[in-house]
Amino acid sequence: MKNLSRLTIALLSCTALATPVFAEGDKIIVGFATAESGFMQAYDKPAQDAAMIRIGEINAAGGLLGKQIEVVTADTKTDRAEGAKAGLTVVDAGADLVVVSCDYDFGAPAALAAESSGKISFFLCAESIKAGIQGVGPHSFSASVLAAVQGATMAEWSYNKKNARTFYRLLDTWTEYNKGICDGFDYMLPKLEGASLVGEDTFKNEDASIAAQITRIKSLPAEPDAIMLCTMMPGAVSAIKQIRAAGINSMILNGSGVDGSYWLSAVPDLSNFYVPVQGSIYGDDPNPDVTAFNAKYKAATGGDPSTQYVYPGYVMIDVWAKAVERAGTTETTAVVAELEKMNAEPTLFGPRTFTAELHHQNSAKYLIVDTENGKPGVVDSWTISAPIPVADLMK
Amino acid sequence: MQTLFDALSLGSLYALGALGIALIFGVMRLVNFAHGDVISFSVFALLWPSTDAVALVFAGDLPWFLLIPFVLLMGAGLSVLCELIIFRRFRGANPATMMIASFALGFVIRYFLLMLFSSRPKSISLLPALSQPVEILGARIPLLQVITIVATIAILFALTAFLKRTRFGLEMRAAAENFTMARMLGVRANRVIMGAFALSGALAAAIGLILASQTGTADIQMGGAVMLMAFIATVIGGLGSLPGAVLAGFLLGAASVVMQTLLPIDARPFRDAFVYGAVILVLIFRPQGLIAAPGTKERV
Amino acid sequence: MTDPNKPASVARRTISTPLILTAILIALALIALASGSRPFNQTVIDIFLRVILVVGLYIFIGNSGVMSFGHIGFTCLGGYAAAWLTMPPMMKQTLLPGLPNWLMQLQLPYWAGALIAALWAALWAAVFGKILLRLSGIAASIATFAMLAMINTIYSNWESVTAATSSVVGIPIVRTIWPYLIAAILSVFIAWAHAISRAGLALRAARDEPTAAAASGVDITKERLIAFVISGAVMGMGGALFAHSIGVVTPDTFYLTLTFTSLSMLVVGGIGSLSGAVLGVVILSSLIQALRWLEAGVTVGSTTFGIPNGLQEITLGIVMIVILAFRPSGIMANSELIWPRARPEKPDEMSGTTPTQQGVTK
Structure with missing residues (x-):
């Protein structure tokens, strides 16, 4: 039996050493603490794909503040305790923006981890008011509509x-x-x-x-x-x-x-x-740019968007990047201040407003x-x- | 009138589930937590593995007279396979060990389905002709409800006849009553146990069929809720007692529907708390279950 | 068994078990400290929390032999009690407006909250235990499950004091490893102290030889109730610390998944053994962690190699089945970890008599 425990400890120390270490350089890092497995994956993955499209566009256009955006990910496994770990993982990997699960309940632990580390967190598509100032804290936002x-x-x-x-x-x-x-x-x-x-x-x-x-x-x-x-x-x-x-x-x-x-x-x-x-996936959106985005999404992922919950992911990177551009830095307080100045900011999927009182859309x-x-x-x-x-x- | 049908149809689901669990418990004292996953599996057997949002129907388009046997076979097949590969090794292990083993097995089946189909619930239109309302005694009742009730009654009669009239059934009943004694009297244990698993699997598949045509959804967790209720029904019915399981299944269904109907709106979300409270009461007054099965008495 | 000198000598003979287990836990904490990685630190905190929960389960299930599906309900009670006691009053006003005023204004440090949470859970364990423990066997198991389901339904719907299914946030997050380590060690010692107490010994006697125990004057219901309340307190403490580890509580965290994972760890470790409870957690958690790292993959250039998602759970399930197939009574069966030289003449002083293997093997 002593052998067993020794083996366990040996196993643990091995795995401890194997913890991935990320390098931080002259680039901007977006961390995704989202579900890559479990039932939230079905909701997180499409929105994340859309976010990646926007990141790709920004990088192709020369990046943000002249730097390329790099992405790190950690799997929450649709589990809250794992979510907290995933949040810490991407923060430790140097994330300037922490993107968390679509759902408020599953995203909150990672968002709280980001909040307590003084980072901006963005829910992919949470639609509860608590996914923001009223729940997680003053640096938390949601990309969707209440x-x-x-x-x-x-x-x-x-x-x-x-x-x-x-x-x-x-x-x-x-x-x-x-x-x-x-x-x-x-x-x-x-x-x-x-x-x-x-x-x-x-x-x-x-x-x-x-x-x-x-x-x-x-x-x-x-x-x-x-x-x-x-x-x-x-x-x-x-x-x-x-x-x-x-x-x-x-x-x-x-x-x-x-x-x-x-x-x-x-x-x-x-x-x-x-x-x-928020936008039509059926190819009949009054805004032709939405249909163009659908085609882009298909090219990137091999399938049409299956629900409108793809779109908030794109909006999220869009508004955040604009705020960073205006603030001239990725520093949390400055970016939050710029985000809170947005009043009916036009996006591909309708205008977005954030205020010091509400980091969410109460009209859309x-x-x-x-x-x-x-x-x-x-x-x-x-x-x-x-x-x-x-x-x-x-x- | 309509409430009666609601209660009966929900009760039918629980009764079939409870029967599937009681059958196996009867012959090998195994509380099979993988039962719910067998339910899900038999539904997913109708689909091609794919992780897309849209379900690719495979066998789901068969005409009903092929579709139903196909699903039942899948359920029975998986169940027998589980017994051959896993449960055979646990003969005589203590019940807690078997329970956790069956839970682990259910876990494996669930994540196997998840790998093949992703966690996104799939929509399928199974036997769409059943989604029509019919007129019975002045009430418009979904045809499926009627079929569910009729099918359950038919299954119960068939099963009773099988257990009472055939040699195999006799052996199974004998085994359920006193397994060691039955073996000494020449009952082939493995064959009986395998038979119980096959029947139980087919019952699980039947639930899967009803659930899938009712909800139009194939979800890897779909079996869970029914299995829990069925499990409770098995116990309050008297573990190992088949008639008890059926009776308790119907009672639970009825309790659930009646409470939904009678409770005021503010208390309705707490419905399940009342149902479970009733379960505790029943257990306290009849710890051996409504119909105590012989040979399952607890020591002390 | 009633010899007044016996407990002390039993204590001396069995003290090595909690000491060894403590050493294992401290070693884990030191590894986490040495790694310096916050996610890994969080992983070890998670392991300690599981140790608390599984040891809590062991106190009742291991000693009484009655399978309980309801203990996670006490964890739920503890987690929410911690939220009520430690959240800032401002947050409570918006999220949990239905709390009574004195509770609304209260804000305790986390350790005081955890202690009260444990007492709160113990109180309810006493209430439920009084009602349920006259049952035995599978009826008792189902009754405890019904209790869990009732607690879950109530906490999932009582909007004004539990925020229903919504996550309660604002619970102070404690990310240092020490409180969790101390609590885990504490629960190991509580379990040990109970096991060698008169109540614990009597309960195990009743588990193994109910008729004989009853004949020698053991009040089974009372002894079960004692174990139930103690284990309820430990589960409640675990729930409170769980809340502080991620800063969020929801009712469905404390439901079936947690129930089955904790039970699995107990059974795989060895249901009748305190060492089994701790080792079951450590071994299965390490396995899960190792598989997760494999699943996250090894990144080479821009491609990541790893096992497909979902395989982790499948492997875990298969490993559990294999362990149980070869060791039906769990890894530790009914024995405990002890110093070799301290081994008593009778091997199983601590776990009482070895339960008779039920059924026949072919």
């Missing part, structure tokens, strides 16, 4: 453009993101003259069947005009499929999390289904994607009438 904006957008748009008056709210309590969508919906609904909530219910993403919830919708005196469905993959497919299989044909409103055509085969001939997106231009007979396409675009106040986001 989930609440999605819920508010869908409520206001469907009220104005689809004449929806009766709403049903179906919340999957699994994640903060889901709740965020419904919070935005709750914020917007009372502002809509004559709109009413006719019922609400909750379910869990992993529920094998939501039959009981559906029965509750069906026992309403009349089918609601719209069902606000606050959920995400994979439970979303199941919920949508079961709602339609039960013969409920109300308009279904969602967050961006269900964007993409890859799952539509599960619900053949899905219709009356609406999703807000969204394209509305409508799926009819299993074919998704952009039908409209909408920006909520007023940004959601930070106080409402924090409650």
Whole structure:
């Protein structure tokens, strides 16, 4: 038995020596503490690929502050403890910007590691207000738009453009993101003259069947005009499929999390289904540059973007690089100050604003994607009438 | 009316799962934590390995009369393979060791699927004709619910007949009741155990089929939630007791649906806490399970 | 067993086990220190946390022979208690508005928080134990699992005091290795002290020979409850330190995955052995770490060679199965690490009598 422990110690010391050591030179380093395996990988990888495209463009154009951008990565394995390690790994490797997992919950440990080392952290596409000053700290940002904006957008748009008056709210309590969508919906609904909530219910993403919830919708005196469905993959497919299989044909409103055509085969001939997106992956974006980006993405990765969550990765590097360029340094405080000066900064995927109060978007231009007979396409675009106040986001 | 169907169809899933776990427990005292992964595996067997977002359907497009046997065979096959390669080496090991071994095996299967298919849930349209509502006694009920319930009842009858009428079934029941005694009386242990694994695997595949056509999704974690409930059902039903497992499965399904229906909105997210609380109550009042299986009494 | 002189002599004869284990843990800490790498430091902190959790599991499972799936629930209680006690009041006001005012204003140092967290977990262990421990065998296992699921569901949904499924941030992060080392050593000594106490000896007697133990006046339920509460406290302390190690708590961190990985480490190490609990963690963690480095790959020029992602977990699973196939009672079986010359005449003083191998081998 003594041998065993000696062996273990020997093994550990070997591996300790094998810890990779990165050299730091005259270059700018972007560290990705993201998931290369586990379920977050499916969300992190595409956004990271988009970020790499922007980095490639910058490097090709002569770099940032005349220096080339170099990338270091560490795998979080979709695990929080590993995430903290990954964050420390890229900080120790000299990262000037620490990019963390898409999801707030999984990105936070790495972001906290960056924060405590005084580095800027950027969530690839987190949509909770806590992915920023309010949670991680004053040097943390998110590249995406708050989930609440999605819920508010869908409520206001469907009220104005689809004449929806009766709403049903179906919340999957699994994640903060889901709740965020419904919070935005709750914020917007009372502002809509004559709109009413006719019922609400909750379910869990992993529920094998939501039959009981559906029965509750069906026992309403009349089918609601719209069902606000606050959920995400994979439970979303199941919920949508079961709602339609039960013969409920109300308009279904969602967050961006269900964007993409890859799952539509599960619900053949899905219709009356609406999703807000930052850019269209279907080749019909009103902005031709987005379609051009899609082609670039395909050339780089061998496949079309599968959801709109590719885009925030590109936006992230874009705004950060601009801030660095303006600050003339990668030093954290200076770059944060430049980022906070951005007011409706144009990007490929709509304007972006950061303030000293909010490192996130509480208003954004969204394209509305409508799926009819299993074919998704952009039908409209909408920006909520007023940004959601930070106080409402924090409650 | 509709609530009744909701409860029955969810209960069917749990009952089938519990049956699969109870069958194996009966013959070798193994709590098989890999069961959930067998469920996932049989669904993924319908797809070509690929890490793209869009699922490449392989066997999923077969007509139903080929598709169903194919999936059942995959489940049974994997299950038997597990027994041949792994569990055979654990005969007579203590239950905790076997439990962890089965958990490790489930882990291996799950990550094997993850390597081949990536962690992104895949969407498949399985038996799309079933996603239609039908009218029964004034209620519009998804056809799949009806089929689930009917299929479960059919499976239960077939299984009962098999266990009661055939020699193999008799051997299996004898083994479940008292394994050592049965062996002494000439029951071929390995054959019986393999049979139990095959049946259990096929049951897992049946759950996989129902889940996949209901949710339209193939997810490497899809079996987990059902397996946990099934596992609990097996215990409150009386470990090793097949009728107990089925009964408890239906009860759990019903409890879940009824609580979802009756609880006020603010308490609904806490539904599972109530369900598990009920489980503890049942265990305290009937520690041997609803229908205690002979031969599984705990010492002291 | 009731001889008053016995415990002291048992203590002297078995003290080498916790000392050896302490030496192993200190050696690990020194390696981390020597490496000077922060990620590696974090890895070793992780190992210490696992040691605390697995030793906590051992205190109940190893001594009572009852498999518990619920102990990670106490870790969850401890982790959140640490968050409540140590976060800055400002953060609590925004993230956890439902906390009572006195708790809202409180901000303790992390070690005080961890101690109170341990007591808090122990309190709940006493409550749940009182209800659940009249059960035995697999029914008890499932009941403990139901307890875990209840705790998880409540913490996942009680928005105002746990922030529901959202991560609670703002917990002070402690990145030095020493508190974790001390806590791990402390838990080893707690486990050892319990094992040689009257309660521990009686419990193991009841595990191995329930009928005889009951006949000689051992109150099995009471002894189990004692072990349950002590192990609950250790798990709670582990949870609190876990929270400080990454600065984040969420309910799903403390659920099935952690339950099964900790149980696996215990079973692979040897369910009835304190040394097994520690070695199970150290060996499996080292294996995981080695595989991770392989998976991260060796970079040559612009290409990286490494084993494909996912292979790490598969290898881990296979290794576990192989270990269990060859050593069904775990690496240490029921024996302990001891100095060779201190070996007592009866080999298994500390783990009581060796449990009879169940079932038959063919």
